[in-house]
Amino acid sequence: MSGGYETDTVTRLDTNLDDSSPEILGATMDKLLAAGALDVWFTPIHMKKNRPAVMLSVLCEVGHVEPMADIIFRETSAFGLRTEQIVRLKLERRFEKVQTEFGEVIVKLGLKNGEVVQAAPEFESCRAVSEKSGQPLRAIYEAATRSWHRK
Amino acid sequence: MSGGYETDTVTRLDTNLDDSSPEILGATMDKLLAAGALDVWFTPIHMKKNRPAVMLSVLCEVGHVEPMADIIFRETSAFGLRTEQIVRLKLERRFEKVQTEFGEVIVKLGLKNGEVVQAAPEFESCRAVSEKSGQPLRAIYEAATRSWHRK
Amino acid sequence: MSGGYETDTVTRLDTNLDDSSPEILGATMDKLLAAGALDVWFTPIHMKKNRPAVMLSVLCEVGHVEPMADIIFRETSAFGLRTEQIVRLKLERRFEKVQTEFGEVIVKLGLKNGEVVQAAPEFESCRAVSEKSGQPLRAIYEAATRSWHRK
Amino acid sequence: MSGGYETDTVTRLDTNLDDSSPEILGATMDKLLAAGALDVWFTPIHMKKNRPAVMLSVLCEVGHVEPMADIIFRETSAFGLRTEQIVRLKLERRFEKVQTEFGEVIVKLGLKNGEVVQAAPEFESCRAVSEKSGQPLRAIYEAATRSWHRK
Amino acid sequence: MSGGYETDTVTRLDTNLDDSSPEILGATMDKLLAAGALDVWFTPIHMKKNRPAVMLSVLCEVGHVEPMADIIFRETSAFGLRTEQIVRLKLERRFEKVQTEFGEVIVKLGLKNGEVVQAAPEFESCRAVSEKSGQPLRAIYEAATRSWHRK
Amino acid sequence: MSGGYETDTVTRLDTNLDDSSPEILGATMDKLLAAGALDVWFTPIHMKKNRPAVMLSVLCEVGHVEPMADIIFRETSAFGLRTEQIVRLKLERRFEKVQTEFGEVIVKLGLKNGEVVQAAPEFESCRAVSEKSGQPLRAIYEAATRSWHRK
Numbered sequence: 069m070s071g072g073y074e075t076d077t078v079t080r081l082d083t084n085l086d087d088s089s090p091e092i093l094g095a096t097m098d099k100l101l102a103a104g105a106l107d108v109w110f111t112p113i114h115m116k117k118n119r120p121a122v123m124l125s126v127l128c129e130v131g132h133v134e135p136m137a138d139i140i141f142r143e144t145s146a147f148g149l150r151t152e153q154i155v156r157l158k159l160e161r162r163f164e165k166v167q168t169e170f171g172e173v174i175v176k177l178g179l180k181n182g183e184v185v186q187a188a189p190e191f192e193s194c195r196a197v198s199e200k201s202g203q204p205l206r207a208i209y210e211a212a213t214r215s216w217h218r219k
Numbered sequence: 220m221s222g223g224y225e226t227d228t229v230t231r232l233d234t235n236l237d238d239s240s241p242e243i244l245g246a247t248m249d250k251l252l253a254a255g256a257l258d259v260w261f262t263p264i265h266m267k268k269n270r271p272a273v274m275l276s277v278l279c280e281v282g283h284v285e286p287m288a289d290i291i292f293r294e295t296s297a298f299g300l301r302t303e304q305i306v307r308l309k310l311e312r313r314f315e316k317v318q319t320e321f322g323e324v325i326v327k328l329g330l331k332n333g334e335v336v337q338a339a340p341e342f343e344s345c346r347a348v349s350e351k352s353g354q355p356l357r358a359i360y361e362a363a364t365r366s367w368h369r370k
Numbered sequence: 371m372s373g374g375y376e377t378d379t380v381t382r383l384d385t386n387l388d389d390s391s392p393e394i395l396g397a398t399m400d401k402l403l404a405a406g407a408l409d410v411w412f413t414p415i416h417m418k419k420n421r422p423a424v425m426l427s428v429l430c431e432v433g434h435v436e437p438m439a440d441i442i443f444r445e446t447s448a449f450g451l452r453t454e455q456i457v458r459l460k461l462e463r464r465f466e467k468v469q470t471e472f473g474e475v476i477v478k479l480g481l482k483n484g485e486v487v488q489a490a491p492e493f494e495s496c497r498a499v500s501e502k503s504g505q506p507l508r509a510i511y512e513a514a515t516r517s518w519h520r521k
Numbered sequence: 522m523s524g525g526y527e528t529d530t531v532t533r534l535d536t537n538l539d540d541s542s543p544e545i546l547g548a549t550m551d552k553l554l555a556a557g558a559l560d561v562w563f564t565p566i567h568m569k570k571n572r573p574a575v576m577l578s579v580l581c582e583v584g585h586v587e588p589m590a591d592i593i594f595r596e597t598s599a600f601g602l603r604t605e606q607i608v609r610l611k612l613e614r615r616f617e618k619v620q621t622e623f624g625e626v627i628v629k630l631g632l633k634n635g636e637v638v639q640a641a642p643e644f645e646s647c648r649a650v651s652e653k654s655g656q657p658l659r660a661i662y663e664a665a666t667r668s669w670h671r672k
Numbered sequence: 673m674s675g676g677y678e679t680d681t682v683t684r685l686d687t688n689l690d691d692s693s694p695e696i697l698g699a700t701m702d703k704l705l706a707a708g709a710l711d712v713w714f715t716p717i718h719m720k721k722n723r724p725a726v727m728l729s730v731l732c733e734v735g736h737v738e739p740m741a742d743i744i745f746r747e748t749s750a751f752g753l754r755t756e757q758i759v760r761l762k763l764e765r766r767f768e769k770v771q772t773e774f775g776e777v778i779v780k781l782g783l784k785n786g787e788v789v790q791a792a793p794e795f796e797s798c799r800a801v802s803e804k805s806g807q808p809l810r811a812i813y814e815a816a817t818r819s820w821h822r823k
Numbered sequence: 824m825s826g827g828y829e830t831d832t833v834t835r836l837d838t839n840l841d842d843s844s845p846e847i848l849g850a851t852m853d854k855l856l857a858a859g860a861l862d863v864w865f866t867p868i869h870m871k872k873n874r875p876a877v878m879l880s881v882l883c884e885v886g887h888v889e890p891m892a893d894i895i896f897r898e899t900s901a902f903g904l905r906t907e908q909i910v911r912l913k914l915e916r917r918f919e920k921v922q923t924e925f926g927e928v929i930v931k932l933g934l935k936n937g938e939v940v941q942a943a944p945e946f947e948s949c950r951a952v953s954e955k956s957g958q959p960l961r962a963i964y965e966a967a968t969r970s971w972h973r974k
Contacts, residue, residue: 090723112716119694241421263414270392543874565867572845
């Protein structure tokens, strides 16, 4: 705990890729997430010799580096990875259901010292309701936010 | 000190944001700077599910993490932050005034082992002179650089 | 035809978005593609008031602007769209099947004046073979490229 | 009118800048907006010789190109500008006031064929209420959205 | 002429690339410039299926589209290109030599109605002087700017 | 060694630059690489006051920080640098020559526990063969990949 926030330690992996195609990288993101990565993202970077390249970043459990590295070396053109230990500060998470005029939605809550400081409609439950009801996704978000506030 | 450079240790906070709007993020940058952040910046990133997202980064004093985190959790949709300790290498800073044909400008100097290795006109003083004189901002920069070199 | 290339005219739609969240935008991309957009992409841009914003771009048939616009106005926070007529230069496309040691893959061919100038393994057929065979995606690409060259 | 949308024609100016500093460009954005630009934005681009450069884009009235060009040539390092005529598709705009528990907020409405298809709290009125009430900006947005829906 | 500015018409080519590697793209930029492209640049974009892709843009003479297209189809994975006619607004260009304490530098001048509104040290001549003198590149820029102002 | 991968520790230097021009930065990249940097890259970032800025990152040997810092402070407008120690996970590298129908190419191999898991044609040897043979660069890559697979 640090000032009311939960903490944990995770590993961030970064690698600069200048000879992988975006098609391959998009598919690699899916494989890393399926294998348990906590988060995966790409950052556009400029590398030497005018290369419009990409940095692949992965957040994973500290003991989970090797399977992540195996995927990256297997799927992409990487010859090396950079690793760093990262301390995360986190809100405590809780999930609640709210009723909206379009259907039931899950709201993700973030708590500090037991107090709710963050409330966000959960994407996949909103998408499911949006598809079923034919309403725009953001109409579902707004309806879920209104329902949460009424409680 | 490290090879003639001053050093200090600061904290970098990073968080990947895929459900905050840019309007909110622009205003959050101002709040973080007003609350004492040493630097705040955004990096465009690609997150899962085709999200054109943003990484918010904050540099702050080591003992200043909690108030920064409080602002981020309050203003944005973050549920967690990554923290790292960073060692900075710095030039010693000094400020001098120079006279230009358009008005007085502050020049920011950077020193290594007592020797000036960096001299840059200070933005806000240039802007003030630019507005008063009606000259383009870069004309003020160039005039300040010339004045500094004449000394 | 222009110098051996096929041509057609399509419409490009652009809109700068500074108050839509990336979660919403990722889902909007899928809806536009499902509704017949020829291509959809996001470009990171910097807008006023320090907003790390996104430009949404859509390529569509000339007569298809209104349904695309309807989706954008319904799903995102846009109040306006920019439209431009674009002349495309295209290779003639043909698809062929090749046998690899891992399974059958489709190769997309691009022709100019009847001559093949472009040959690229087709992503979804490579992905299917990759999943079935357990081989990395790029191993399938390379195998398909080799098979194509042997022909 | 095009399919229920209003249309107008405006000019887009683009210039690739590889020898202007970001400090100068940030100030140029303000000057262009103050002089009547409809929109101004920056796109990160990669130019030759490994230059991490910036494309400055301005949207302006068709008859307003010369004053915009004068500012760009005066403030930045540009030697040329690209100009294109752009047809915009627009929602009809209307502004309404809503009462929230934190104060009065303006909501920007977008209409197609007289029907409201877009409703967004207006940034500056939200910011004013946020500052006066001490509530986070997005709390004001959500309150304004709720108030609008109750009407 | 438009309001004191020279004008001409050129063609812009754009293509979204999601299966070319950055190594190939960097080399393609050089080939396009060597073949007479007026400008070449890359923009990072997000394409479908989580692809961190690149838009390649080329500016060329109106009658020069086919050789540019031939290079792009030959060197990259493109199957199509978008073309647009662009009207450029330009300063008249003139080159002058200035003497600095480190050597002779070329200054590129931009004129409107015969009046100098832009003066920029020319990169390659600065680089040559920087290498010969061992001074930092920006010291040469500043010296050239000072020399130009003394004239 | 970590799970079959080699490891080493290197230093990453980062600095946010909002008053250096891209022309200067492109040349600085070359100087850092010539002075022994392991890697150099730029990331587009958004800094305060609407500045479309650049983060310069350098990877270097741990004992090599000061000469890198000297170049950065001398060539760019930086007043400070952030430094972090990074543990790298690496494949063992080996180089082999392959014969293609267009000439001899070097292939870079990556090994884990003595087994080849990565094989990539080496850029400069491909470029040399491409220039000599007049074939597109990617034709050389594909030929080298085919030759490697035949072995």
